[in-house]
Each structure stands twice: as structure tokens, then as C-alpha cells.
Amino acid sequence: MDTPPNGGETGMKVLLMEDDLAQGDALSMALRQIDVRTVWVRRLKEARALLQAEPLDALLLDLGMQDGEGMVLWRELRERRSRLPVIVLAARDRVEGRLPSTDIGASDCLLKPFTMAELLARLRAATRRKGARASDCWDIGELCIDTGAHQVTLAGGDVPLSPSEYALLLELAREGGRVVARDLLLARLQCGSDNALEVHVHNLRRKLGCGWVRTQRGVGYLLPIS
Incomplete structure (x- = not known):
């Protein structure tokens, strides 16, 4: 240490x-x-x-x-x-x-x-x-994550997510724009395999739109905060 x-x-x-x-x-x-x-x-x-x-x-x-x-x-x-x-x-x-x-x-x-x-x-x-988070709502630009209700909105519209997709979004959001390593995501989310994680990432991108979940090749993923 x-x-x-x-x-x-x-x-x-x-x-x-x-x-x-x-x-x-x-x-x-x-x-x-x-x-x-x-x-x-x-x-x-x-x-x-x-x-x-x-x-x-x-x-x-x-x-x-x-x-x-x-x-x-x-x-x-x-x-x-x-x-x-x-x-x-x-x-x-x-x-x-x-x-x-x-x-x-x-x-x-x-x-x-x-x-x-x-x-x-x-x-x-x-x-x-x-x-920064005095309430249950995490605001990242037009994206709002209500951790109390487990609901996500984008530009005011509801974004329906599966439990795994929601958990993945939280993991990325809580790192504040930093890259989260694939191995760490696998451990935290208990995805079981790289393929399962990639499916969750793909689905999250499809529902949020381009630019929200970015790949750092060979390292992991990040959610831009600006």
C-alpha cells in the first residue's frame, strides 16, 4: 500500500x-x-x-x-x-x-x-x-437520474431501463466523467461475462442516444458530464 x-x-x-x-x-x-x-x-x-x-x-x-x-x-x-x-x-x-x-x-x-x-x-x-447531490436527482446536462424512484429522464422524457442498464448508468454517472474499467464494472454489476456487459452498454447507448456512453479502447467506458 x-x-x-x-x-x-x-x-x-x-x-x-x-x-x-x-x-x-x-x-x-x-x-x-x-x-x-x-x-x-x-x-x-x-x-x-x-x-x-x-x-x-x-x-x-x-x-x-x-x-x-x-x-x-x-x-x-x-x-x-x-x-x-x-x-x-x-x-x-x-x-x-x-x-x-x-x-x-x-x-x-x-x-x-x-x-x-x-x-x-x-x-x-x-x-x-x-x-453536489443534495437531493435524489442527479442532473447531468439534460440527463436526470432519480435514485429515489429509480427513474431516468432525458430532456424531460422518460427513459425506460432494465435493472442492469440502470445499474450500469449509475456506475458511470457516479464517476463524474472518468473512465470506469471493464473489470471493475464486471465485478460491481455481476454481469458474468464481457459479452453481457457489452449488451448492456449497447442497449444503454440505444436508449440514451449517441455520445452518452463512450468507449476508452482497451480500458472501459465513461459518461461525459459536460
Whole structure:
């Protein structure tokens, strides 16, 4: 796990949920070195208490905790319609079957191993989205994604999407114009194969029109925001 040189000045405060002693210690230390104030807990009970007691900018959530599954807390936050950005930290071989493909919402998933530069970029993007999206509607030009109603409109007209197409659109929209790697989309959406992902991309392009879903050859896809 690397630390970017002179990477401070974020001023963020995050709650880190990680039950592994070595990983938790290394990650919390690295985060503090880039000026991310970090509270590290190993139990769901401790996390719940801190979430009620302290203002936080983001939650870094490991899937497995000492006293239960991290996803239980994640779902509790979703049910309360919490706007706290949640970044799930997961080993690639543990993602399949654990993240609901149509209920990712505004949360993120970072696959291990990752670099501190990548985590910091995700944290910054997540906190920007938190400030920019004060409602359930994400407006990207003429495109509006209502995450509360799971509805999409373009220039005021309804765009009917399948659950898989909607989940794909969310994944692209939440990255704010950045390219999302094919492997990451496959893991998050549980498409099963490259061919299935290409079908979803094709259908989304057909329904939104030209220019909305762009291909970065050999890397992945992006949704332009300007």
C-alpha cells in the first residue's frame, strides 16, 4: 500500500471499519499521513455508536467484521437514506454475490489490493458528490437520474431501463466523467461475462442516444458530464 508524497490537505474525517489488525493499522496510518483524520473500529457495535456521535465525511467499510457482516450496516444506512458516502473495501474474490447489482446507489467499491492514491481519489470524488447531490436527482446536462424512484429522464422524457442498464448508468454517472474499467464494472454489476456487459452498454447507448456512453479502447467506458 503506497502513500503519495506530500498528499496532505484533504481535511477529511473518515470511519474505517476493518477487522484485520495488520491491514487496519497499515491503512489508518497511511490515511493519517495524507491528512485524512481516521477513526478505526473492528466491530459493528463500535461503528454504529460512532456514526451517531460524530460528524463524518465518509465510511470505509470492510465486508467482514468481528461481530457480523459489514453489509448489514451498509444496508441500515441505505434504509435510513443516509447521504454518508460509503466505500466498500473488498478482495476481488469476495465481491461476487455480495454486492446487490441493482442497489449500489451512491456507494463505491474499491477492490484490494489498491493504492493510497486511488483511495484518496475515490474519497475526494465521493465527498464532492455528497455536496453536489443534495437531493435524489442527479442532473447531468439534460440527463436526470432519480435514485429515489429509480427513474431516468432525458430532456424531460422518460427513459425506460432494465435493472442492469440502470445499474450500469449509475456506475458511470457516479464517476463524474472518468473512465470506469471493464473489470471493475464486471465485478460491481455481476454481469458474468464481457459479452453481457457489452449488451448492456449497447442497449444503454440505444436508449440514451449517441455520445452518452463512450468507449476508452482497451480500458472501459465513461459518461461525459459536460
